[in-house]
Amino acid sequence: MKIKIEMTYRTPKGTESTFQSEVMNPEKALLLAEDLAKTGRIKDMTFYDNHDTTWMLKELKRYVEDIDSEPHNVVVFFDGGFDVATKSSGLGCVIYFEQNGKQLRLRKNALVEELQTNSEAEYAALYLAIQALEDLGVHHLPVTFTGDSQGVINQMSDEWPCYEEDLLRWIDKIEGKLMKLGITPEFTLVSRKRNKEADHLATQALNGVEILSQSEINRAE
Template identity: 30%
Template structure:
């Protein structure tokens, strides 16, 4: 079965430049096809609109290249995948329009499509293609030096417990987390400014509950980094569940620890 991975981004969100990326892997064995497009800033631009548009563009490109299906579509947006699969209702007018257009294209070509949600680490190529070209070029220029000099994890290699775009966090926090996740080497100030702004659905959950929700691998990372400190382990897992990558969640807690020490002096 041919596969299509897609992703979209809006920088900044909302209102910024939208980027759309996709990659087609052909079951025939021929070389994978990558594609990307951009749209200038507009008030109607959002991450969700970008995700839907990326899907539409990806399917259109697949058909233009002679794809006949069946097609396995994979994306890291639970919203788009769940709505296209008919599991969730579409309440946003802009998204409903793009979904209708995409459904029409699928129906017109009698294309058999299967939709599957995948975590972001399984969608790294489409994720990178979805970034605006200026940002992609900036990351490409800096990430090799960043990795060798600081040991930072490359954005496309980061591991995630949850998808921030589907996580129950505020729009402001979602934007901050997305910016950190796609940055090659976030600075101390960026972590210091990352705040929930009160309480959210993760704030009052105890360590045992957080460990069950985050899974054994994430829990092991938190335990290794903050051994004998359940409070810090819980904090790291909360950030992972909010959508921050595992390595950045650890850094966030370490920054908070350092800030706490400075306040006590």
């Protein structure tokens, strides 16, 4: 969930004006709101999420307290590779998230042999990531899915049509899983260089190296 703050500021002499903040995560919005409230010059303060639902300060504070123990602020990177010679596919995903005040990273890959094309491998890698989200307990949250396959990103965003039956089955499977988990997806296209972690995991899978690890990362990274 993303939050925008709308506030009315009043000077000591009574001059008022209304301002809106940039969009930010709930934790940052709460910190700023509590600091602004200490000035004694904020007459009104309202919070709007990315669905234009209105929140009050107490509601937002309760939400942040409740969600801190669960994975949130989730960003997923995924990539798939296909070896024509062996008809094998390597799938890789990296999931960044916050939980209990920590920034964490999950890395996972898989080797599969039932796929026929690189495009299928890309979709399978996205599905692998969603399965990993389910295992983490991620549900009813917005999640950013990041990949370097223009076809997958644009088709999942409904910007491009898909006519291939094999890929349509993957799309239906992915959308069904997202709906089941209550995840609101946002799909972002990046260069292969920016997707190098997921790409490396997919390559490791093709080379027979299985990876499943979770670690805490420094906030400066």
